[in-house]
Amino acid sequence: MTGLPAMTAPAKPETFDFDVLVIGSGPGGEGAAMQAAKHGKRVGMVEKYHQIGGNCTHRGTIPSKALRYAIFQMMEVNSNKLFAEHGLSAHLSFQKLRRTARAVIERQVQMRSTFYERNDVPVLKGTAKFIDQHTILVTEHDEGHKLVTAEHIVVATGSRPYRPAEVDFNHPRVFDSDTILDLAYDVRSATVYGAGVIGCEYASMFRNLDCKVNLVNTRDKLLEFLDEEIVDALSYHFRDRGMLIRHHETLDFVEPREDCVIVHLKSGKQLRTDILLYAAGRTGNTDDMNLEAVGITPDQRGNLKVNDHYQTAIPTIYAVGDVIGFPALASAAYSQGRHAASHLLGEDQLVGIGEIPTGIYTSPEISSIGKTERELTEAKVPYEVGHSQFKSLARAQITGQTTGMLKILFHRETLEILGIHCFGANASEIIHIGQAIMAQPAPNNTLLYFINTTFNYPTMAEAYRVAALNGFNRVA
Incomplete structure (x- = not known):
């Protein structure tokens, strides 16, 4: 490899510095490191930035x-x-x-730092490059170099916003989901290009700040992986709030000016707003890691391919979190990291992943778990639907947050819960009640649980009883 300082030969297997070396301290890396450390392994962490926590803590979720x-x-x-x-x-x-987040970030960093200290996991600050499948070159912040060896390596480097070369992200009116947090002036209008999870969340935030918002979607519907009824409800709510959604559009070019930015679409439309937030996709952080040295090739978006246990093409090298692509959720990344660590530890009982709930923080929130109506129809599963409209719940009427619904999909014959979809205030919390029941063995995972359980009144959790009774009446 060219451009690297002269180093001694990699250590032999019996002289590994660590049993497990993790690259990246976001949720996936933390999950892997803590799982391995708790089982007595010698664990090291390589973190590119000065503080731990990854993109999740510093630029993304938190x-x-x-x-x-x-x-x-x-x-x-x-x-x-x-x-x-x-x-x-x-x-x-x-x-x-934006300043309100700073205190939260500081507390998160402080708390997570203690995890590594308590578990004797040294954190090496610097960038990582592969020398071979057991050896990493760490270039430290002071430009010093250190060779580190490990029996197993977990890549948890996360992802970053995708930046097409033709868009000038250095212009003060052009942003991505990382740089938008540094917006230094108030805006009255915004174009959000890309209607995935991040695009929809930020479009919702800007509209709540009374900005005029153009949400440009390259597909036919918003968030197509969700249940169609939930997607329709979100689209209706966005439009009812005054947001302009433009489906099936493609960017032609961006014309940034001193006082505005004009987004030219291939359909001929021109969208003139104060700022552009480009939120069309993300790229795995695998650049400059010299992965080719160990025979691992990222895809065109920089993501790594893994098997069911998160092993890459090299069995001793694992990858977890956003760097492997979908579902690219902090919650999923943590579970993936723990599963990868339990697998490399050779445990008989691996940390389970199970059904992963989605949590989308639009206003109102969206959360779901299990199958959608479309998936059940395609699989020819006989199912039925139970609904609960939030506007009918006393708790929602008290709080004034009446927009939304809970939807339960269940098997017509066995009453087994097949999917739960929620749109409304606190949806990401409400979903976990249903998740717990879906995870139970039969016959405890059926609609009857919600029908026969007493819920506190008034609560949003009561929506489960209402939806269960609504659905049961369709098959009784």
């Missing part, structure tokens, strides 16, 4: 959700009749709303 909640709190104040009667309102700038 700061974006903290920003979302700050916006929600301001909206609550401004829509509350009690406050309005006393002349109270809140109009905070984007920068001030």
Whole structure:
């Protein structure tokens, strides 16, 4: 390999520095490191940035959700009749709303740092390059170099926003999902190109800040992997809030100006707004890792292919989290890391992954687990549907958060729960009640659990009983 400092030959297997070396301290890397350390293995962590936590803690999940909640709190104040009667309102700038995330990030970093300290896992600060399948060259922040060897290596380097070369991301009015958090001025209009999870979440946040929003979708529907009824409800809600959704559009070119940015679409449309947020896809962080030296080839988006136990083409090298692509969820990454570690440990009982719930933090939230109606129809499974509209729940009426519904899909004959889909306030919390029941062995995983269980009143959890009774009435 060219361009690397002269080093001694890699150590022999009996002199490994670590049993397990993890590259990247996001959720996937943390899950793998802690699982291996708890089982007595010598574990090392390589982290590119000065603080641990990965993109999830510093640029993704934590700061974006903290920003979302700050916006929600301001909206609550401004829509509350009690406050309005006393002349109270809140109009905070984007920068001030963004600051609320800093304290959360600091607490997350501090807490996670103690995990490594308590478990005697040294954190090597620097970038990682493969020398061979057991040897990593760590280039430290002070430009020093260190060779580190390990019996097993877990790649958990995450992903970053995809940046096409023809878009000038250095322009002060062009952003991606990392740089948007550094927006230093208030905007009155925004174009969001890309209507995946990140695009929909940020489009929702900007609309809640009373920005005019163009949401440009390259597909025919929003979030096509979700249940169609939920997607329809989200689209209706976005449009009802004044958002303009443009489906089946493709970017031609971007024209950034001093006072605005004009997005030219191949259909001939021109969208002129204060800023552009480009949110069409992500790229795995595998550049400059010299993976070719060990016979691993990332795909065109930089993602790594793995088997059911998260092994790459080289059995001693694992990959977890966003760097392997879908589902690219922090929750899934942590479970993947633990599973990979339990597999390399040779455990008989591997950490299970199970059904992975989706959590999409639009306003209102979306969360789902299990099969969609489309999937059940294609598989010719005889199913039925139970609905609960939030507007009918006393708790929703009390809080004023009446937009949304809970939907249960179940087998017509056995009443087994096949899928649960929720759209509305706290959907990402509500879904876990259904997840727990779906995971039970038969016959405890049926609609009857929700029918025969007493729920606190008034609660949002009561939606399960209402939806179960609604569905049961269709087959009784």
